[in-house]
Amino acid sequence: MSSPKTIRWGILATGGIAKTFTKDLLVNPATRGVKHLKHTVVAAASSSSASRAQDFLKDTGSPSDAKAYGSYEELVNDPNVDIIYIATPHSHHYQNAMLALEAGKPVLCEKAFTVNAEQLRKLAEKAKEKNLFLMEAVWTRYFPLSVYVREQIKSGRIGPIARVFADNSMASDPEVQWKDGTHRMVNPELAGGALLDLGIYSLTWVFQTLYHTQPENDRKPPKVLAAMKNYGPTQGADETTTIVLSFPRSEAAGGEAHAIATTSIRVATSPAGKQDVPGIRIQGPKGEIQVFPPAYRPTRTRIVLKDGTVEEKDWLQPGPGAGSGWVNGFGGSTNVEGEGHGMFWEADEAADAVINGRKEGRYEGLDESILIMEVMDETRKQGGLKYPEKIETTKYPTQL
Numbered sequence: 111m112s113s114p115k116t117i118r119w120g121i122l123a124t125g126g127i128a129k130t131f132t133k134d135l136l137v138n139p140a141t142r143g144v145k146h147l148k149h150t151v152v153a154a155a156s157s158s159s160a161s162r163a164q165d166f167l168k169d170t171g172s173p174s175d176a177k178a179y180g181s182y183e184e185l186v187n188d189p190n191v192d193i194i195y196i197a198t199p200h201s202h203h204y205q206n207a208m209l210a211l212e213a214g215k216p217v218l219c220e221k222a223f224t225v226n227a228e229q230l231r232k233l234a235e236k237a238k239e240k241n242l243f244l245m246e247a248v249w250t251r252y253f254p255l256s257v258y259v260r261e262q263i264k265s266g267r268i269g270p271i272a273r274v275f276a277d278n279s280m281a282s283d284p285e286v287q288w289k290d291g292t293h294r295m296v297n298p299e300l301a302g303g304a305l306l307d308l309g310i311y312s313l314t315w316v317f318q319t320l321y322h323t324q325p326e327n328d329r330k331p332p333k334v335l336a337a338m339k340n341y342g343p344t345q346g347a348d349e350t351t352t353i354v355l356s357f358p359r360s361e362a363a364g365g366e367a368h369a370i371a372t373t374s375i376r377v378a379t380s381p382a383g384k385q386d387v388p389g390i391r392i393q394g395p396k397g398e399i400q401v402f403p404p405a406y407r408p409t410r411t412r413i414v415l416k417d418g419t420v421e422e423k424d425w426l427q428p429g430p431g432a433g434s435g436w437v438n439g440f441g442g443s444t445n446v447e448g449e450g451h452g453m454f455w456e457a458d459e460a461a462d463a464v465i466n467g468r469k470e471g472r473y474e475g476l477d478e479s480i481l482i483m484e485v486m487d488e489t490r491k492q493g494g495l496k497y498p499e500k501i502e503t504t505k506y507p508t509q510l
């Protein structure tokens with residue numbers, strides 16, 4: 111076998127998830143059986159200062175010769191960078207991704223991809239024009255657990271899906287935790303709220319089970335009915351959102367199927383952090399598949415069939431990775447000692463695409479990401495939630 115190809119990453123932004131991702135990136139891929147590629151970090155950029163980027167590189171254990179930049183422009187123009195990972199708040203993804211694509215760099219961009227579908231269409235057009243890879247970092251889709259769930263569905267284990275319940279909710283105490291309203295979870299200027307931050311995972315579970323498992327020609331957009339409750343203090347971010355989706359399917363494929371995708375920052379999928387309530391339930395005539403919380407980083411599945419079969423599986427992330435614990439300020443789970451966090455699967459997918467010349471992720475292409483953004487647009491329309499024009503705009507560049 112030929113020696114592994116190394117992909118050189120540039121990390122755009124130095125906040126919570128950038129740290130978790132970068133530490134995972136530096137876990138040896140061989141520990142998860144990936145032999146044909148390696149990752150390295152050659153540069154990181156902070157919009158506030160080069161010294162912040164330098165501290166980030168040190169904290170994440172990045173190579174000592176990695177460059178620290180005090181602006182995103184310098185990063186995207188570094189000729190040694192093969193791909194950019196974007197980890198700014200959602201409000202900034204459109205501007206940052208466009209900056210990277212314009213500079214000729216492939217992009218892996220954190221969820222939610224953009225603020226609205228129109229912004230994403232523009233990014234997809236730019237990526238196509240420049241022949242560049244572009245993918246939303248919905249890491250959960252790339253977990254072996256998700257691959258397994260999709261395979262169970264496609265094999266007909268539970269029969270054609272009739273209904274999916276998908277909840278990704280985390281009880282916070284927003285008036286206390288984010289008292290001044292500036293935190294990205296509740297701040298309208300940063301496209302805050304449950305839907306774009308957490309609801310994207312509820313929709314991910316709906317789409318990856320009910321939509322992505324269909325043959326490509328048979329995938330049809332759902333009808334959407336939504337309810338949205340605003341978060342009182344900032345009045346421009348949603349607190350709890352519920353979406354009813356109805357997917358048209360041919361009679362041969364099982365006929366119309368329903369889904370409920372719900373999300374909240376006020377109440378939790380599983381109370382008292384016990385993670386014992388299956389937040390995701392995928393139901394067919396022969397039984398159901400359950401996935402336990404958190405929906406974004408699940409580690410347990412259960413299949414319950416009508417014939418009495420019950421199959422439980424644990425899906426611990428491979429390691430090492432001890433010490434790459436969850437550093438995000440909201441919610442959170444801690445890695446089991448020795449585990450990685452699980453962000454390396456999406457990084458492997460992106461690196462593999464760059465090596466092999468693919469332009470999109472295999473488990474969620476751009477058309478599907480756009481469709482999910484359209485569902486979120488429609489949900490916000492029905493819920494009356496609009497963000498400030500400067501972050502909804504497709505005008506590039508716009509100073510944020």
Ligand SMILES: NC(=O)C1=CN([C@@H]2O[C@H](COP(=O)(O)OP(=O)(O)OC[C@H]3O[C@@H](n4cnc5c(N)ncnc54)[C@H](OP(=O)(O)O)[C@@H]3O)[C@@H](O)[C@H]2O)C=CC1
Pocket residue numbers: 122123124125126127128155156157158159162197198199200202220221222247249294300307406438439
């Ligand atoms: N996949 C996952 O599991 C997770 C994904 N995320 C996603 O990652 C993104 C970032 O989240 P997270 O890391 O928690 O956020 P943080 O607030 O911790 O970090 C965001 C970083 O973005 C940069 N930034 C640039 N402009 C701004 C601005 N106006 N306000 C705030 N930050 C700014 C800053 O980095 P700098 O100073 O270096 O420029 C900052 O550190 C979000 O889109 C979120 O949805 C978040 C958590 C988990």
Ligand SMILES: O=C1OC[C@@H](O)[C@H](O)[C@H]1O
Pocket residue numbers: 307308406438440441442
């Ligand atoms: O993507 C995410 O998953 C984990 C949550 O803690 C976080 O708020 C969210 O951005």
